[in-house]
Amino acid sequence: MDNKPDNRKNGNQNPDNNGPKNRQPIFAFLICLLVTLTCLSFFTNMLRGGASEETTYDEFIDMVDKGEIEKVVLQDDTLTITPKESKGSGVYGSRTVQVTLAEDDSDLVKRLEGTGIKFKKEPPDPTAGILSMIISIVVPTLLLFGLFMVLMKRMNKGGGMMGVGKSKAKAYVQKETGVTFKDVAGQDEAKESLQEVVDFLHNPGKYTGIGAKLPKGALLVGPPGTGKTLLAKAVAGEAHVPFYSLSGSDFVEMFVGVGASRVRDLFEEAKKNAPCIIFIDEVDAIGKSRDSRFGGNDEREQTLNQLLAEMDGFDTSKGLLILAATNRPEVLDPALLRPGRFDRRVIVDRPDLKGRIEILKVHAKDVLLDETVDFDAIALATSGAVGSDLANMVNEAAILAVKNGRNAVSQKDLFEAVEVVLVGKEKKDRILSIEERRIVSYHEVGHALVNALQKDAEPVQKITIVPRTMGALGYVMQVPEEEKYLNTQKELEAMLVGYLGGRAAEELVFDTVTTGAANDIEQATKVARAMITQYGMSKKFGLMGLATQQDQYLQGRTVLNCGDQTATEVDHEVMLLLHDSYEEAKRLLSENRVAMDKIADYLIQKETITGKEFMKIFRAVQMGMEIPKNPDEIDQIEIPEEKKKVRLLKTEEDLPSEKEEYQEETSGYASKVLPEDVFEEDGAKE
Ligand SMILES: Nc1ncnc2c1ncn2[C@@H]1O[C@H](COP(=O)(O)OP(=O)(O)OP(=O)(O)O)[C@@H](O)[C@H]1O
Ligand SMILES: [Zn+2]
Numbered sequence: 001m002d003n004k005p006d007n008r009k010n011g012n013q014n015p016d017n018n019g020p021k022n023r024q025p026i027f028a029f030l031i032c033l034l035v036t037l038t039c040l041s042f043f044t045n046m047l048r049g050g051a052s053e054e055t056t057y058d059e060f061i062d063m064v065d066k067g068e069i070e071k072v073v074l075q076d077d078t079l080t081i082t083p084k085e086s087k088g089s090g091v092y093g094s095r096t097v098q099v100t101l102a103e104d105d106s107d108l109v110k111r112l113e114g115t116g117i118k119f120k121k122e123p124p125d126p127t128a129g130i131l132s133m134i135i136s137i138v139v140p141t142l143l144l145f146g147l148f149m150v151l152m153k154r155m156n157k158g159g160g161m162m163g164v165g166k167s168k169a170k171a172y173v174q175k176e177t178g179v180t181f182k183d184v185a186g187q188d189e190a191k192e193s194l195q196e197v198v199d200f201l202h203n204p205g206k207y208t209g210i211g212a213k214l215p216k217g218a219l220l221v222g223p224p225g226t227g228k229t230l231l232a233k234a235v236a237g238e239a240h241v242p243f244y245s246l247s248g249s250d251f252v253e254m255f256v257g258v259g260a261s262r263v264r265d266l267f268e269e270a271k272k273n274a275p276c277i278i279f280i281d282e283v284d285a286i287g288k289s290r291d292s293r294f295g296g297n298d299e300r301e302q303t304l305n306q307l308l309a310e311m312d313g314f315d316t317s318k319g320l321l322i323l324a325a326t327n328r329p330e331v332l333d334p335a336l337l338r339p340g341r342f343d344r345r346v347i348v349d350r351p352d353l354k355g356r357i358e359i360l361k362v363h364a365k366d367v368l369l370d371e372t373v374d375f376d377a378i379a380l381a382t383s384g385a386v387g388s389d390l391a392n393m394v395n396e397a398a399i400l401a402v403k404n405g406r407n408a409v410s411q412k413d414l415f416e417a418v419e420v421v422l423v424g425k426e427k428k429d430r431i432l433s434i435e436e437r438r439i440v441s442y443h444e445v446g447h448a449l450v451n452a453l454q455k456d457a458e459p460v461q462k463i464t465i466v467p468r469t470m471g472a473l474g475y476v477m478q479v480p481e482e483e484k485y486l487n488t489q490k491e492l493e494a495m496l497v498g499y500l501g502g503r504a505a506e507e508l509v510f511d512t513v514t515t516g517a518a519n520d521i522e523q524a525t526k527v528a529r530a531m532i533t534q535y536g537m538s539k540k541f542g543l544m545g546l547a548t549q550q551d552q553y554l555q556g557r558t559v560l561n562c563g564d565q566t567a568t569e570v571d572h573e574v575m576l577l578l579h580d581s582y583e584e585a586k587r588l589l590s591e592n593r594v595a596m597d598k599i600a601d602y603l604i605q606k607e608t609i610t611g612k613e614f615m616k617i618f619r620a621v622q623m624g625m626e627i628p629k630n631p632d633e634i635d636q637i638e639i640p641e642e643k644k645k646v647r648l649l650k651t652e653e654d655l656p657s658e659k660e661e662y663q664e665e666t667s668g669y670a671s672k673v674l675p676e677d678v679f680e681e682d683g684a685k686e
Helices: 018-047 057-068 105-112 126-156 188-202 204-209 227-241 257-273 300-315 353-363 375-381 388-403 411-423 434-455 489-510 513-533 566-589 593-606 611-622 631-636 639-646 656-666
Strands: 051-055 067-073 078-083 098-099 118-121 172-174 217-221 243-246 276-281 319-324 344-348 462-464 474-477 548-549 558-560 608-610 678-680
Touching: 018 126, 057 078, 057 098, 057 105, 098 217, 105 118, 188 204, 188 227, 188 319, 188 344, 217 227, 227 243, 227 276, 227 319, 243 257, 243 639, 257 276, 257 300, 257 608, 344 548, 344 639, 353 375, 353 388, 353 474, 375 411, 388 411, 434 474, 434 566, 434 593, 434 611, 489 513, 489 566, 489 593, 513 548, 513 558, 513 566, 566 593, 593 611, 593 631, 608 611, 611 631, 611 639
Parallel strands: 051 098, 067 118, 217 319, 217 344, 243 276, 276 319
Antiparallel strands: 067 078, 078 098, 172 243, 462 474, 462 608, 474 678, 548 558
């Protein structure tokens, strides 16, 4: 998947952003057309005689011959026949039927002579022609137009149909945001560089006095949910100026010129109210690079040009500042980043351990906490989480506490909330079959056991086989002892074995494999590929960089940059690495089969086990103790202190050299942390 050359790198043909929008008018038009056609056929039907039926002229003559007709009325060339009551059982009953005349009416008169049928000729209806024209042409046209207008209005949400000059992109204005830097936790560097900007707004004279040029704008860059919007509001709040905010996608319209006129309106409005802040969220929606190999997008280009022109045009000494946020800075048009535009870049990255602790504290400010709460532990368990996740967790914990009838949040609530946010709620209505529970149990124990053996430590916070709403059938929750910023090669290799431990357990125990390892395989492949192409950890390619990372603030796709031949070899290397890791996982598990069986057995009965329980069973098996049948008696197992120090891996004596190497390597250096390390979930994706 990753080794396709990325042809959207500079292009602005990203379907995510403008595709659906641009297709909207076509959809709208099609819908209108369909509705109109339906109406049209309905009307013409009505015109042709409403409820009465039409019959052929031959049938009419047949009826005349059989004497079934009472009366005939001729108007234009349409005959309205009333069949005789007495012949009501005939084909046409006694309903009025219409026939289109197929011979000269003098012939018709001759035919009816002497049959006793009442015949009447009426003058043609002068309104009929006009009426039919109105109904078949004017009404549908009006209908089509009306519907089209309504639909376009809907989609435009406030923008006028022909937009230009009239567009009312209502910027969201806050006179006073009420947010200060205190509300933004962590992000100290970002706050520091924005503090200067606040000062500019407060006191522009101080800077212009000595000839310093004031900044026009700053670009906030970082992953979603890290608090970019919050920071922008805080700048406005600190400076006590109004806050105009609009999202980049609000500017992207289907009519050329609408976006540009919105930009113009926005700046006009803001200039009137300066000093103030304009905040453009998702600026990449308009600011995407203009040079494109697939032909440009006129509307967005015009909008972007207008934005550039406005930024060049205003006078900073009035105290107008533009903040913009994006999580895809690499796609922005370089023109936006030139001096005098968004020349300041403020990085708002994922919070580190300290940042996460602070964010939790900020959000727990108004929440009642009991004495068990330890934010450090929560922060440690949530590596990779962003501000909005953490805010969510605190709130979720408070809700859980209320649900459980307590009036303060406990550490247990918080941990449960972490799981709710990261893997979803427990899915009580999903009942796994006994066989499935066995497989999931062994799978999860496989992960945990492999990790324990490799790290020689209590591996997990907990193991569970209660299905979750986000798809996991079971998972292992790990809490690292400390935040890591680097991973050694050994650690990454161990991580690979850990990912594949679940599948290895399935194969060992059931002699067959399931779909449950899909996520593990994906993660393992990602790590293996990164080791070979980015971290220089392959013997074959050495230090050659074979891939570059894109969209580092989003999912972080990597793109191979090597020839086809090399790409094939990379695939082969990845395959080999995964294969070796899998073999290692199977080896570790089969050497510890008894412990695996006992722990899995216990997990099947209890559904959730803690790391402590896991270790107790493992040590007991290691010491050859009898494991109680009743799961509730596991707690009573007493492990002597000195036994707790014995290395988990029983092949220790055979591999003394590996142990030394292991300790040496862990203090070494390697690459960056992979947040997936914390949670390993498994699930059959429905
Ligand atoms: N550093 C932080 N301190 C306190 N709260 C935070 C922080 N970061 C995020 N939050 C919380 O997360 C919510 C969402 O953050 P915000 O909308 O500012 O993120 P964003 O980076 O603008 O995301 P997006 O890119 O999706 O627009 C905030 O309202 C706030 O409650
Ligand atoms: Zn798994």
